[in-house]
Amino acid sequence: MIIKLLEPLVVKKEVIENLSSEIKKLGHEFVYYNTKTTDVEELKERAKDADILMIANNPLPNEVIEVAKNLKMISVAFTGFDHIGTLAKERGIVVCNAAGYANNAVAELVIGLTLDLMRNINKCNSVIRKGGTIAGLIGGEVKGKTIGIVGTGRIGTMTANLFKCMGANLIGYDITENPKAIELGLKYVDIDTLMKTSDIISLHLPLNDSTRGFISKEKLSLMKETSILINCARGAVVDNNALAEILNEEKIAGAGIDVFDMEPPIPSDYPLLNAKNTILTPHVAFASHESMIIRAEIAFDNVNKYLAGTPINVVKL
Template sequence: MLIKLLEPLRVPNELIEELAQPIKERGHEFVYYEEKTTDAKELAERSKDADVVMIANNPYPAEAIEQADQLKFINVAFTGVDHVDGEAAKEKGVKIANAAGYSDQSVAELVIGLTLDVYRSISQGNADIRKEDFPGMIQGREIKGKTVGIIGTGNIGMQTARLFKAFGANLIGYNNSEKEEAKELGLEYVSLDELLKTSDIVTVHLPLNEETEGFLSKEKLSLMKESAVLINCARGPIIDNDGLAELLNEGKIAGAGLDVFDMEPPIPSDYPILQAKNAVLTPHVAYLTDEAMVERAKIAFDNTLAFLEGNPQNIVQE
C-alpha cells in the first residue's frame, strides 16, 4: 500500500524515518511531505493514489477525499476529527482514526495555567511591571478550596481533575455517563445547571459534534456566579463566545481563559472576545508541547501499522 503523511508532525525527521521503518519493512511505500498546505487542490494532488493518508489538525476537505480513488484510511494525528469531511469519507467507505490520549497532560496543564493567569493576573502583571507609570499590584485568588466544575470527564477531563485536586480544589462534574474513577477521585456528578450555578471554576472538555455545538449558550453561561471563571481548551464552537464576551464586559462572569475560538488563528480584529474584559487568550496551543508531539507521532504510526496488519485501532468513524 501507499501511505502518505501530508503534513509535518512537529517532530524531527529522524523520528519520522524511525517510525516509518516498520511500514517499509513490510513492503509498503511511505511518502512524507515536509511543508504543510491548506489548499484543497494541493491536498487532493498529494492524496492521489494513496491507500492511507496521515494528517494532523489542518482541514482535510471533501475535494481531497473524493479524488483519492484508492483511499481506505484517514489517520488523524489529533484528538478531534471535526476538520475532516466525515460525510465524504463515509460515502467512500473510508475509515477515520484519531490519536486520542497524546495531549491529555499538555491540555490539562494549560487549563491550570490559564486558571492561574486569570486568578493571579500573571499576564497583566507582566505588562504592568514594564510600564514607567506602574499602576500598582493586583490582588488575586487561590485555587485551593474552590469548586471546580469539569464538563466532560473523558481522559483529558480526568487528568485536569487530578491536577485541580492536587491544588486542593473540590470537584464536581457533568458527563453523559458517570465514571467510577472520577468518583474515587472525589468528584461528585451533578446536573449541568447545578454545576454552572455552584462552580468557582468551570472547565470544558467535550468533543465538538452536532450535540455539543453551542452547548454552552449565553443563557447557560448566565447561570454562572459573577465571581466564577470559565476555561475552554476543548473546542471553540461549544461555547457562545459572543455571548461570553457580553457577560464578561457586563461583569456577570469574572474571567475567562480561552485557547479555542469559533475559528483558527489568526482571529479577526473585530471578534468580540478579543476586546472582552478579564479574558486571557492563547492561540490553540493546549496540545502543543514537545512531549505531546512525540507521543502523537508514535500513536499515529501505530494506528497506520495496525490498519496495514488488518487490526485497525482508535477508529472514530467506520
Template sequence: MKFVIIEPLGVQDEKLLSMAKDALKDSVEIVYYNTRTADTQELIERGKDADIIAVSNLPLNSEVIEGCKNLKMLSVAFTGVDHIAMETCKKNGVVVCNCAGYSTAAVADLVFGMLITLYRNVIPCDKVTREEGTKDGLVGFELEGKKFGVVGTGAIGMRTAIIAKAFGCDVYAYSRTKKDVVGIKYVSLDGIMSTCDIISLHTPMNAETKHLINKENIALMKKNAVLINTARGGVVDSEALAVALNEERIAGACIDVFETEPPIKKDHPLLMAKNTLVTPHIAFATKEALVKRAEIVFDNVVCYLADNPQNVM
C-alpha cells in the same frame, strides 16, 4: 501500498521519518510533505494515489476525500475529527483512526497554566514590574477551596479533575458517562454553571455539543466565575460569552480554541472581551505530546495493516 504524511506533524523531519520507517519497516511506500496547505486541489494532488494518509488539522473536506480515489485509511494526528468529512469517509469505506490520549497531560497542564495566569494577574504583574510598579490593584486569588466544574470527563477531563482535587478544590462534573471517582460529584450542566467558581470544558465538537455553553446557561454563572475552553471553539457561543464578560457578569475566561483554527481575526468578539486570556490552540502542543502523537499515528497504520485497526472513530 502508499502512505502519505500530508502535512508536518510537529516533529523534526528527520526524526519523524525515522519513527515512520522504524514502525512500518518496508510494508508501505512513505511520502512526506513538510509544508502545510489548505488548498483543496493541492491536498487532492498530494493524496490522489495514497492508500493511507496521515493528517493533523488540515481540513479534509468531501471534495478532498472524493479526490483521493485510492484512500482506504486516515490516521488523524488529533483527538477531534470535526475537520474531516466523516460522512464521506463512511460512504467511501475509509477507516478513520484518531490519536486519543496523546495530549492528555499537555491539555490539562495548560488549563491550570492559563487559570493561574489569570487568577494571579501574571501578565499585568509582569508588565507593571518592568515599569517599576508594584502589586497595587493586582492581588489575585488561590485555587484552594474553589468549586471547580469539569464538563466532559473523558481522559483529559478526568486528569483535570484530579489535578483540581490536588489543588484543594471541590470538584463537580457533568458528562454523558459518569465515573465512580472519590471526591468528584456529578451534577447537571445547569448545576455546574450555577455552582462553580471555575468551569473547564472537555467535550468533543458535534451536533449535540455545538453551543453547549450558551446565553441561557452563561446567565446562570456566578459573578466571580471563570470559564476555560481547551476543547473546541464551537462548544461555546462566543458572542454570548463576550457579552457576559464585557458586562462583567462573570469574572473572566481562558480561551485556547475558536470556531476556526488560528490565525483568528482581530475583530473576533473574544479577542475584544474583558478579562480574557487567549492562546492560539496550543493546549496539545508540547514537545513530548507531539512525539507521542506521531507514535500513535504510525501505530494506527501498523494495526490497520494487520487487520486490527485501533482508535477507530
C-alpha cells in the same frame, strides 16, 4: 500500498524516518510532505493516489477525499476528527485518531490559564515593566474553590486530578459518569447546578451535533460574577458571542480561551479578541514537545496496526 503524511507533525525528521521504517520494510511506499497547506488543489495533488493518508488538524475536505479513489484509511494525529469531510463516512473509510496523546499537555494549560486569571500574572508582568506596584493586583487561590468539569473523559479527569492536588472541590457533568472521576471525589451534578455553583469551569467536551453551542447564553448567565470559564476543548461548544458580551458586562470574572469558532489567525473583529478579562492562546493546549512525539507514535502505530489487519483507535464518524 501508498501511504502519505500530508503535513508536518512538529517532530524532527529523524523521528519520522524512524517511525516510518516499519512501513517501508513491509514494502509499502511512504511519502512525507514537510510543509503544511490548506490549498485544496495542492491537497488533491498530494492525496490523489494514496491508499492511506496521515494528517494532524489540517482540514481534509470532501473535494480532496473525492479524488483519492484508492483511499481506505485515514490516520489522524489529533484527538478531534471533525475536520475530515463527511465523504469519508459515506465511502466507509476507516478513520483512526490519536486520542490521549495530549491529555497531560491540555490539563496543564488549563491550570496555567486558571492561575494566570486568578493571580493576574499577565497583568503583573505588564505593570512591573511600566514601573507599577501591587496595587489592584491582589489575586485568589485555587485551594478551597469549587471546580466544575464539563466532560469527564480522560482529559477532564486528568484536569480534575490536578485541581484536586491543589486543594479544590470537584463537581462534574457528563452524559456518562466516569468511575475514575468519582474515585477522585468528583460529584456529578446537572449542568445548571454546575454553572451556578462553580468558581472555575473547565470545558472538556468533544464537538458534535449535541454539544455545538451547548454552553449557551442561558447557561453562561447562570455563572457567578466571581467565576471564570476555561475552554481548551472545542471553540464551538460555547456561544462565544454571548461569552464576549457577558465578559464585557463583567457578569463573570474572566475567561481563559485556547479554542475559537475557527482556527487562528482569528479575524480582528472576533468579539473575544476585545473582551474584558480574557487570556487567549492560539490553540496550543495540545502542543508540547512531549505530546508531539506521542501523537506521531500513535499515528504511525494506527497505520501499522491497520496494515496488519488489526486496526486500533477507530472512531465512529
